[in-house]
Amino acid sequence: MAEYSSPFVAGPGGIMTDDVGVITGELELRTVLAEDGSVRAEVRYEGADEWYALTGGACALKDPEDLSAVHELLVGVLNRPEG
Template sequence: MAEYSSPFASGPGGVMTDDVGVITGDLELRTEAGEDGLVSVYVRYEEADEWYRLRGASCVVHDPRDHRALHMALLGVLNRPAG
């Protein structure tokens, strides 16, 4: 299984999770791609223990090299630091 993880700052509305609803603030994004190409997407409060599934973000990649590009695209959409 391949995995990427990156810190980011959520925007004013935060991000929606399947597990606990909206979370805000300094967060971390993690994507995991299995051998079958299924990519699972999680977020957590920065340096917390518990991960939450990001609503509507799981998908399938047909080429394992696309996993990193998908992770970076999600990070670009989610990262909205104040300023």
């Protein structure tokens, strides 16, 4: 199982999760590739223990090498420190 993790700041309106609804502020994104090729994106408050499933943050990859690109794309879309 491979994974990437990066800090980011949610923009106005926050980030929607399946578990607790919207979360805001300084967050961390974790993108995890399971052995079956499925990817899940999770977020948490920076430094917290509990991860929450990012709404719409699941997909499948044909090539495991694409995980890094998917992670960087998500960070680019989610990181909105100035709105």
